[in-house]
Amino acid sequence: xxxxxxxxxxxxxxxxxxxxxxxxxxxxxxxxxxxxxxxxxxxxxxxxxxxxxxxxxxxxxxxxxxxxxxxxxxxxxxxxxxxxxxxxxxxxxxxxxxxxxxxxxxxxxxxxxxxxxxxxxxxxxxxxxxxxx
Numbered sequence: 784x785x786x787x788x789x790x791x792x793x794x795x796x797x798x799x800x801x802x803x804x805x806x807x808x809x810x811x812x813x814x815x816x817x818x819x820x821x822x823x824x825x826x827x828x829x830x831x832x833x834x835x836x837x838x839x840x841x842x843x844x845x846x847x848x849x850x851x852x853x854x855x856x857x858x859x860x861x862x863x864x865x866x867x868x869x870x871x872x873x874x875x876x877x878x879x880x881x882x883x884x885x886x887x888x889x890x891x892x893x894x895x896x897x898x899x900x901x902x903x904x905x906x907x908x909x910x911x912x913x914x915x916x
Contacts, residue, residue, distance in 0.1 A: 786810035802834035805842030828860025833864030
């Protein structure tokens with residue numbers, strides 16, 4: 784099944800709903816192209832993965848590159864509605880520590896508007912650092 788991507792805007796956040804598989808080849812290229820078209824004007828992204836049942840190593844690399852591209856322009860990328868299969872893949876590769884995963888689309892969009900959260904573009908290492916002056 785070819786990857787289908789539908790993009791819509793919720794305030795300052797672009798939600799990209801994906802259906803299919805994120806794998807090497809046309810599927811990954813399609814997602815990369817759609818993201819690239821939006822990036823010049825938008826910097827906050829939510830990838831809705833509720834209908835994505837498989838992500839291969841190339842797809843994982845693409846998700847990391849998309850997050851890095853958004854963070855490079857002081858934005859961010861969050862994942863939501865991640866299926867069990869994809870959650871397991873993110874977990875065993877430890878990418879769940881790099882890519883923020885939210886339960887629902889509402890939670891993911893809301894996370895961009897919450898005060899006191901990580902600054903735009905901050906990388907999450909999974910470790911908390913407290914600085915006291």
